[in-house]
Amino acid sequence: MTFSSPEPPLQRLFHQLDQAFGDLDWWPADSAYEVIVGAILTQNTAWTNVQMAMVNLKTATKLSPQAVMALSRDKLETLITPAGFFRQKARYLHGITAYLLDHCDGDIARLCHGPVEDARKRLLTLTGVGPETADSILLYAANRPSFVVDAYTRRLLTRLGILQGRESYDTIRQSFMATLPADATLFNQYHALIVEHAKTCCRKLAPLCETCPLLSSCPHGQQEVTL
Ligand code: SF4
Numbered sequence: 001m002t003f004s005s006p007e008p009p010l011q012r013l014f015h016q017l018d019q020a021f022g023d024l025d026w027w028p029a030d031s032a033y034e035v036i037v038g039a040i041l042t043q044n045t046a047w048t049n050v051q052m053a054m055v056n057l058k059t060a061t062k063l064s065p066q067a068v069m070a071l072s073r074d075k076l077e078t079l080i081t082p083a084g085f086f087r088q089k090a091r092y093l094h095g096i097t098a099y100l101l102d103h104c105d106g107d108i109a110r111l112c113h114g115p116v117e118d119a120r121k122r123l124l125t126l127t128g129v130g131p132e133t134a135d136s137i138l139l140y141a142a143n144r145p146s147f148v149v150d151a152y153t154r155r156l157l158t159r160l161g162i163l164q165g166r167e168s169y170d171t172i173r174q175s176f177m178a179t180l181p182a183d184a185t186l187f188n189q190y191h192a193l194i195v196e197h198a199k200t201c202c203r204k205l206a207p208l209c210e211t212c213p214l215l216s217s218c219p220h221g222q223q224e225v226t227l
Helices: 009-021 032-041 047-061 065-070 073-079 086-104 116-124 131-141 151-159 169-179 184-200 219-226
Strands: none
Touching: 009 169, 009 184, 032 047, 032 086, 032 131, 047 065, 047 073, 065 086, 073 086, 116 131, 131 169, 131 184, 151 169, 151 184, 151 219
């Protein structure tokens, strides 16, 4: 992927990360509905907990929307207990699955049809679907170009001095959307690169700045290595 020259900071960052980590295949899911389930279950919890809940759900329902809908609320809560906030998340899962079946005939492309911002507004009307969940569903379940912002994104951009740190979710998302071509493959790769970098290098505590490929353009990292 090439951009115009000279590169704005978010384009330069993409190239630096892409060069360092290469192509990544991200959001671990076998189906679009599994992405939706994962996007709900991962709210306020670590992915390792989500995986345990997902195994339970897959065993019980093969992750078919109809089978999830056929579960009693109690049963669904029990299956997803490892993901935490299980009562709330069971309500959210039944809500979005009912909408998918009743209004979209179970078709996730229909759930996310039309202009991206319109589809996003539609998703945001569903209980339990906030901006990050809506963008994850659009990008990873429906392959629509909607940039996903998460805690890793905010941390990295703040350390790099691109953000001050208090910007709203929508302001950060808009920075990416306004700078990059509307390309779902690019957005997918960019978010995956940020996650990979955050996990392997720009960790919350004790970031590995000395070996970071971004050190030369990172004020926070340069401060860390001179301490
Ligand atoms: S230099 Fe350090 S703080 Fe800066 S991006 Fe790299 S790991 Fe993060």
